[in-house]
Amino acid sequence: MKIFVSGGAKNGKSSFAQNTVKRMAGSGPLYYIATMEPHDGEDDERIRRHVADRAGMGFQTVECPRNILDCLSSVDTNAAFLLDSVTALLSNEMFPPPLYETDVLAGKRVALELIELSRRVRDIVFVSDFIYSDAALFSETTEQYRRALAHVDRMLAAECDGVAELFAANVIWHKGGAPE
Amino acid sequence: MDLIIGGAYQGKLDYAVSTYGFNKDDIHTCSDDIVFARCVDHLERWTLACVRRGEDPIERFAADPSAWSGCVIICEDISCGVVPTDADMRSWREANGRLLNWLSLRADSVTRLFCGIPQRLRR
Numbered sequence: 001m002k003i004f005v006s007g008g009a010k011n012g013k014s015s016f017a018q019n020t021v022k023r024m025a026g027s028g029p030l031y032y033i034a035t036m037e038p039h040d041g042e043d044d045e046r047i048r049r050h051v052a053d054r055a056g057m058g059f060q061t062v063e064c065p066r067n068i069l070d071c072l073s074s075v076d077t078n079a080a081f082l083l084d085s086v087t088a089l090l091s092n093e094m095f096p097p098p099l100y101e102t103d104v105l106a107g108k109r110v111a112l113e114l115i116e117l118s119r120r121v122r123d124i125v126f127v128s129d130f131i132y133s134d135a136a137l138f139s140e141t142t143e144q145y146r147r148a149l150a151h152v153d154r155m156l157a158a159e160c161d162g163v164a165e166l167f168a169a170n171v172i173w174h175k176g177g178a179p180e
Numbered sequence: 181m182d183l184i185i186g187g188a189y190q191g192k193l194d195y196a197v198s199t200y201g202f203n204k205d206d207i208h209t210c211s212d213d214i215v216f217a218r219c220v221d222h223l224e225r226w227t228l229a230c231v232r233r234g235e236d237p238i239e240r241f242a243a244d245p246s247a248w249s250g251c252v253i254i255c256e257d258i259s260c261g262v263v264p265t266d267a268d269m270r271s272w273r274e275a276n277g278r279l280l281n282w283l284s285l286r287a288d289s290v291t292r293l294f295c296g297i298p299q300r301l302r303r
Contacts, residue, residue, distance in 0.1 A: 006295060008260060132187025134261035135273035150189030150295075157295035165294055174297040 001179050002118045004156045006128045007166035016166055017082055017125045018057060024123040024179050025058075025080035032059040032082050033071055035089040065092045068113050072120055080123040086114065086156070087129040090149050102141055107148025111155040118159060123179075126160070128153050183283055184254045186293035192254045193221055195291070195298055200252055214240070216248045223255035227276045231268060237279045245286070255280060257292075 038044050064071040094106035157163045162176030184192045208217035210226035230237040264270045290302035
């Protein structure tokens with residue numbers, strides 16, 4: 001089963017996704033695909049805390065900030081996966097070091113790779129961010145990123161069995177519903 | 181009038197085209213001006229132009245409801261996020277929100293698009 005989760009910041013997306021994927025896993029293995037790339041000591045500390053929190057919930061953490069299909073080599077695919085977040089993964093792919101120049105093909109590539117990933121594992125939950133309702137005129141680079149993330153979101157929403165929007169810790173199911 | 185709203189790049193125009201079968205000539209993409217074609221897209225670009233000219237966009241709609249009563253109107257939701265620091269952006273957000281509320285109450289249907297999926301908010 002595949003679930004796509006989105007919504008604004010601090011609306012309970014990650015908690016909902018963690019609880020949902022844990023239920024999908026049953027007593028089987030449970031993986032967290034970590035996409036954030038640490039940039040300083042503060043990030044390291046944040047990540048260390050999150051890893052410890054999740055270990056208590058039964059998650060095994062797999063670091064994979066780009067080339068997402070690489071994570072398949074080190075896991076049991078007959079398991080439940082949580083990918084949090086699509087937003088960070090796309091950002092890493094679209095603005096790669098050392099030059100951080102925009103890779104305009106990143107959106108199409110990431111969408112295809114995530115769909116491929118979802119077809120190679122038993123269960124997966126994707127978490128993205130709804131960044132499309134600001135009153136602002138963004139730079140062309142930011143607009144390219146918003147367009148690319150929306151492309152990935154829409155491709156995943158079409159592919160997934162369930163599409164959930166989180167709003168103040170409430171769930172709006174736009175497609176499908178909670179897994180059994 | 182059918183109103184279609186939602187965030188940027190959520191599939192609003194794709195939905196309108198597939199639902200109503202519009203072709204290119206049926207669609208007016210707003211910029212500084214608005215034309216009440218069968219489908220009016222990017223209404224929010226016109227509200228921004230109104231704000232910059234010091235006009236109230238509701239007045240234009242209120243002046244002649246028969247002009248747009250048969251239209252499909254598509255508008256981006258710009259109502260979330262931090263209060264903009266720029267005065268024009270703040271006025272834009274307010275004017276666009278007020279216009280959407282006004283239109284919503286007069287629409288035959290209101291549909292919101294989320295990640296390409298339509299949600300009917302009003303019959």
